[in-house]
Amino acid sequence: MVSAVFHSPLEAHAALPPAAKAVARPVATAAPVALVPMPRVPRDFRAVWLRVLPPVLGFALLVLVWELVALKSTTGFPSPLATWQQALTVFSDPFYSKGPNDQGVGWNVLSSLQRVALGFGLAAAVGIPAGFAIGRFEFLSRMFNPLISLLRPVSPLAWLPIGLLVFKGANPAAIWTIFICSIWPMIINTAVGVQRVPSDYMNVARVLNLSEWKIFTKILFPAVLPYMLTGVRLAVGTAWLVIVAAEMLTGGVGIGFWVWDEWNNLNVANIIIAIFVIGIVGLVLEFALVKIATAFTFEEVKQ
Template sequence: MKQIFQIKNTFSLLYFLMSALLLVGIWKVISILTEGEIPSPAATWLIFQEMLSDPFYDYGPNDKGIGLQLWNSVKRVFIGFSLGSLIAIPLGMLMGSNKLAMRLFNPLVQVFRPVSPLAWFPLGLLAFKNAEGATIFIITITSLWSTLINTAFGVSSIPQEYKNVSTAFGFSKWKYIVKIMIPYALPHIITGLRLSIGVAWMVIVAGEMLSGGIGIGFFVWDSWNALSLEKILIAILIIGIVGLLLDKFFNLIQKLTVYEN
């Protein structure tokens, strides 16, 4: 079994390296076709090495290292994501377990779920009077829907016999929630969280472009204003890699939360 696991990991690493080489090859071809307007992988790598030499420097409001930029973005994402989850999970459990709540809240979910994060930003500014609060607000409001919908679906799909058993044993509402509802719906909740963290990480870039100050989104916009395409490409790769790591983390949790019938 251990040998099979090692072989699987080896093949996963091999496919990842092949994908990376394919990306570099396509990137190189595009650089040649655009006659260097799109920086080559080699030129971008040189700039990246310079950025890594001191990633946490702080020379003022608009001159900070990539490490500080990334840390501030990750911090905002987790604050907004956590707040969204605290709203989505209880509300999803209520909607999934109560038909009246589903009929009452589901139309609102379907109306607000497709709204662009950029549309929420002015309301965030009005409510919180600062860009930091507005950015966290749009992450919260746009990331909660996937968790809410998946939680409601998981709770609503609990088999009737499980409910009958809880009634037969005289479970209180709290014991039913802890012993039946949450364990059964947990894989669906984790799936929702996995989708939500992806949304939150995408939204942060747009939010920081609008809010300015500090963050990976602001770094992209600032690099564009400075006509540094190398830094933009580096930021795109960093955003993608961090998003991949977040997805892998929740995928691992998802595999560990399979409800045993």
């Protein structure tokens, strides 16, 4: 008679050999992983305040001083509110034209920018190649450095009568004044950039027997570009400063003439508006040229 013997699972596992026990060991199931939310990074409001608050306080201080001057003035100096109301009227139609001497502020700004562009363009066409030549050749540097040192400190407006005498016209004389005041920063900065090119670069050019054109395009121009753009930026800023004074003396259409004409009409509010317009246009020109210079400038030269 055969009897069946039944064993419990624990007894059966104990009866297995060690190798079988390792194979038959039950696999532990992984516990479910709880999703922990990522902590939120707090916003740095302090950095925002450091960017926004100081300029706001600066403009608020300007308006406060302006208001105090207007309150104490006995000559009808316009307050900030009165100037703002006049600005709304001026900019409601900035491009009106009622004759050669009565045009909106938009036409005056465009006319001044046109003169600056012509004078600056001529200065760049002459000054940048001259700077490369003066920096590249020692003979030319010794020849022209005394002349540059003599003529550079002369006030740009001192050249205006020469322009009136030579060109027999107010508009060419103003362009000539822009030209003569813009050329010096471009010549000097470009020449300094050429002179600061590492001598190893030039030694390699001599070893490779490169032509002067190859030296200019492959070595000098890339190395001098940051200095050249710095000179361009300084020249544009100087040109925009000078054109206002030149137009006051020469007349015609332009932001400088507009300021002088409003002074003759005793319209001080429009003069203050013109001051802000001149500052904003100069700021835009400076910002645009800084962006261009940053795009083509090496990091070590930017700082």
